[in-house]
Amino acid sequence: MTAEPLEHFLDRHEQLTAPFPASLPLVLRRVHESDLPELQRLDAEVFQEVAYPGFLLRQLYDMYAEHFLVLDDGTGRLRGYVLAGTTALGRDSWILGLGVTHDRRRNGLGRELMTAVLDRLRRAGIEQVRLTVEPTNRAAILLYRSLGFDPEEPDGGLRPDYFGPGMHRRILRLDLTRGR
Template identity: 50%
Template sequence: MSAVSAVSLAPESRPPWVRTITEEDLPPLSRLDEEVFAEHAYPYFVLRQLYDLHGDQLLVLDDGDSLVGYVLVGTQSDKSRSWILGLGIDSGSRGRGFGRQLMAEALRRLRAEGVGEVRLTVEPANTAAVELYESLGFARLDHHENYFGPGDARLVMTLPLRR
């Protein structure tokens, strides 16, 4: 037996990868969404329906053991506009570029599908998210003081995909 074959090699550590959601991902996705968005988290039944409607546009970031993050996109039937309906990263995994990784893949797919524009909403005080979106080319479109109800403001941002 050679020395190399006798040595037990540790399995390679694979960085988290983006993939399309599966039905089995719904329970961990729901837990992640609740952790990230608390009172604004989607109820499980809504995530289920979003999966049924937009499952091909619901991407997860998988580290091999758990879901690290997700991005959910909803596209109008005429492909004139898509909305980023949610982007969430596990609290222990923030600041490592995973939000950018998910958004880049979502935007790549939308461009390939011929979508004209992408919009999203973000809490104005979430400077890290606003800076991420601006670095990806999103521009501030509007500020709604009561977007999600009284006193629940959101900044609407837009990114044209067709030039």
């Protein structure tokens, strides 16, 4: 990965060409309005029946573009994204989306996306970040746990029917003030 922390590049140039271990160099950058159709395609590819409807992605972009990062492969295709939503008055935030296309998984990209957005949240003065994850989503849970997320008690973070009947979720939380 880059010798210099990712966020230093993002600060100076708003984008970074990183030597990701894939056939094409991917650019990690903030989302642009013109990305929205491709972002919707990517979200549908990764999340299928639980993908965001296009109108909601549009409004999430309107509200949270600061914390909306994509992986651009340079051919017009996006290969991953992460989105964090922040509260207006508090110092709270939620990861609202994280996905990498199948063909690019297990290359450290999910971790790069998360690390980049967590750095941005920290620098914006956000104090905690939470997320929901399917209790059976081992890959995502291992990634989040390795980044320092812990279950939000009670019940080890398990929230039955959180998104409706049968749609259980686990809530994980990271204290962003640790180590400040």
